[in-house]
Amino acid sequence: MLDIRNLNARVEETEILRNLSLSIKPGEVHAIMGPNGAGKSTLGNVLSGRPGYEVTSGSVEFNGKDLLDMEIEERARAGLFLAFQYPVEIPGVSNMEFLKAAVDARRKHLDLPELSSFDFMKIARETSKRVSLDAAFLKRGVNEGFSGGEKKRNEIMQMMLLEPNLCILDETDSGLDIDALQVVAEGVNAMRDGKRSFIVVTHYQRLLDFIVPDHVHVLAAGRIVKSGGKELALELEAKGYGWLEDEVA
Amino acid sequence: MTEQVESLIRKDYAAGFHTSIESDTLKPGLDEEVVRFISAKKEEPQWMLDWRLKAFRAWQEMEEPEWAHVHYPDINFQALSYYSAPKSMADKPKSLDEVDPELLEMYEKLGIPLHEQEALAGVAVDAVIDSVSVVTTYRAKLEEAGVIFCPISEAIARFPDLVQRYLGSVVPQRDNFYAALNSAVFSDGSFVYIPKGVRCPMELSTYFRINEMNTGQFERTLIVAEEGSYVSYLEGCTAPMRDENQLHAAVVELVALDDAQIKYSTVQNWYPGDKEGKGGIYNFVTKRGICHRNARISWTQVETGSAVTWKYPSCILKGDNSVGEFYSVALTNNFQQADTGTKMIHIGKNTSSTIIAKGISAGQSNSAYRGLVRINAGASGARNFTQCDSLLIGDRCGAHTFPYIESKNSSAVIEHEATTSKVSDDQMFLCQQRGLDAEKAVSMIVNGFCREVFKELPMEFAVEAGKLLEVSLEGSVG
Numbered sequence: 001m002l003d004i005r006n007l008n009a010r011v012e013e014t015e016i017l018r019n020l021s022l023s024i025k026p027g028e029v030h031a032i033m034g035p036n037g038a039g040k041s042t043l044g045n046v047l048s049g050r051p052g053y054e055v056t057s058g059s060v061e062f063n064g065k066d067l068l069d070m071e072i073e074e075r076a077r078a079g080l081f082l083a084f085q086y087p088v089e090i091p092g093v094s095n096m097e098f099l100k101a102a103v104d105a106r107r108k109h110l111d112l113p114e115l116s117s118f119d120f121m122k123i124a125r126e127t128s129k130r131v132s133l134d135a136a137f138l139k140r141g142v143n144e145g146f147s148g149g150e151k152k153r154n155e156i157m158q159m160m161l162l163e164p165n166l167c168i169l170d171e172t173d174s175g176l177d178i179d180a181l182q183v184v185a186e187g188v189n190a191m192r193d194g195k196r197s198f199i200v201v202t203h204y205q206r207l208l209d210f211i212v213p214d215h216v217h218v219l220a221a222g223r224i225v226k227s228g229g230k231e232l233a234l235e236l237e238a239k240g241y242g243w244l245e246d247e248v249a
Numbered sequence: 250m251t252e253q254v255e256s257l258i259r260k261d262y263a264a265g266f267h268t269s270i271e272s273d274t275l276k277p278g279l280d281e282e283v284v285r286f287i288s289a290k291k292e293e294p295q296w297m298l299d300w301r302l303k304a305f306r307a308w309q310e311m312e313e314p315e316w317a318h319v320h321y322p323d324i325n326f327q328a329l330s331y332y333s334a335p336k337s338m339a340d341k342p343k344s345l346d347e348v349d350p351e352l353l354e355m356y357e358k359l360g361i362p363l364h365e366q367e368a369l370a371g372v373a374v375d376a377v378i379d380s381v382s383v384v385t386t387y388r389a390k391l392e393e394a395g396v397i398f399c400p401i402s403e404a405i406a407r408f409p410d411l412v413q414r415y416l417g418s419v420v421p422q423r424d425n426f427y428a429a430l431n432s433a434v435f436s437d438g439s440f441v442y443i444p445k446g447v448r449c450p451m452e453l454s455t456y457f458r459i460n461e462m463n464t465g466q467f468e469r470t471l472i473v474a475e476e477g478s479y480v481s482y483l484e485g486c487t488a489p490m491r492d493e494n495q496l497h498a499a500v501v502e503l504v505a506l507d508d509a510q511i512k513y514s515t516v517q518n519w520y521p522g523d524k525e526g527k528g529g530i531y532n533f534v535t536k537r538g539i540c541h542r543n544a545r546i547s548w549t550q551v552e553t554g555s556a557v558t559w560k561y562p563s564c565i566l567k568g569d570n571s572v573g574e575f576y577s578v579a580l581t582n583n584f585q586q587a588d589t590g591t592k593m594i595h596i597g598k599n600t601s602s603t604i605i606a607k608g609i610s611a612g613q614s615n616s617a618y619r620g621l622v623r624i625n626a627g628a629s630g631a632r633n634f635t636q637c638d639s640l641l642i643g644d645r646c647g648a649h650t651f652p653y654i655e656s657k658n659s660s661a662v663i664e665h666e667a668t669t670s671k672v673s674d675d676q677m678f679l680c681q682q683r684g685l686d687a688e689k690a691v692s693m694i695v696n697g698f699c700r701e702v703f704k705e706l707p708m709e710f711a712v713e714a715g716k717l718l719e720v721s722l723e724g725s726v727g
Contacts, residue, residue: 048682051678071681073681073684073685076681076682076683077684081682082682084679087679088673088675088676088679090679090694092696092697092698092701093694093697093700097693098683101683101689102683102684105683105686141697142697162683162684
């Protein structure tokens, strides 16, 4: 699914990712943990092609294609989805209109016929129910006046509608209360079908109680310093990140 | 982002073509003889000629206004031609079948086939090409309701009392330089009369375009809504590409008598000039309406075209409890300049006005909002709400706001809100990460910004306006 080799990336003059390598197979859930400033969010931004993040060396293969050679929207249409840590508002653009345009673009890429507005509305309503968002949110501006939790649930709704191959969740748990966290986790778990892969970026182990990962990686100073199974997350919870940073140093 | 913005602005004007209809064009220059020629050509009565001459004499003593935030080379008014009519007009077509097929083809290219409009939209179309009305449809159905919708030249002949009574009653001949010029040489335009208590059974719509080299186009529109009547009027325009700058100085007068309501919507898409700022239409328009007791006038405009726009659709709230509204989207790209806004003059008691103005600037363009809210001493209980938002695309354009507020009555409540924002990189990234290309993303974000105004447009116009923004923004990202 995804093969990252010796990836180096920087923002302006600051090196953030150093020789990062990671391989993800279909159906796997990988958790990326680490202290603040370790480069966790950078990974998602680099993979999705966000302007300002420059890859200096290394390669990324996504479903057999050179990911770094693709435009932002091509990556998205090919099934790479980034759930934002801080979803931005687009005033006046209805959520429904935005979602339909996104789904149309994805379906076109997959050579599927465009959904009629009627059919799409039906699917969107059902999906909003699954993430406990009132259907009224579909008519509101994208994230316009949404609370933090509503924005995150809106992200998960987008993910469900787009049915991506690889989902990157960038600290989706930050700022969520336990109920919202459960809604988000249920959404993700419902999408685990043995083929779709996930990268779950989080600072805390808490989310991983609900979304149980196959692999846990610890990122520090731009590289993976330790990998293990789900039990690694518990170890981190108990011991903090300090011992790993010491180990690297 | 800025580079993206730059390269999206690189598509040619979609409506740029020139049809080869032979024209009956007057030689350039303007003097009393020209005014007499125009009046004679239209077989006007003496009173109309006198009215024009009065305007012409006033105009000769006036000077071009220079206060607007726009810059353009001096206009040589003697180098313009003041009359042009498609030749096939000698015999007026009685139906669409008799219309010059080239004209019809031109409409097809613009995506406004008359046949289709007639059948689908149920819209009565008074299509003006250059200076003469070519065809008027749905006349019968409107006449049944007692509504008059015809070229103003025809109204002068058929309804002289109405025209004489109201022409110049809202925008007097000497109101301003361009209004005086228009009053002297206006070529044609529309006349609408809605009788007492009548709700006009359909949206009235005029499409017109400038089609002759060096021909100034001087439209004159007069709409009179009698007591308790209602009308919605749509004005849309687009012009073919050419190199010379062309002058357009229209005058629109609205009269809303007691309890009447007039909704006037404009989509203006004239040639804006090329990427280097060469060519394009100069659009100096005077639009004003007067509201009598309990009357309401709503101006909605989507301005995307013209090299230079100078336009302030205004309301005189003369009657008690009258309401004035102004909803505007003005988009400038490349080297376009727009100085547009409104004037709300509160005279009657408990009058209220709402102003929602959205300016979008891209490329190296400049757009200015200029608005006056005046509360006269007698206008107790007057209310105004103004919201004025500017959106910048890229970092070489400008947005300016010039609000004027004059209140002579202490009971007035006046609110003014203004914002300036940019299409943010984060918004662009969100859209693109969801699979939308940059062009679609910008157009979606801009459309969202304009939503409050678009929802005031009649349905079919709202769709067109959205498309127009998309076309006008082409090349602003990439």
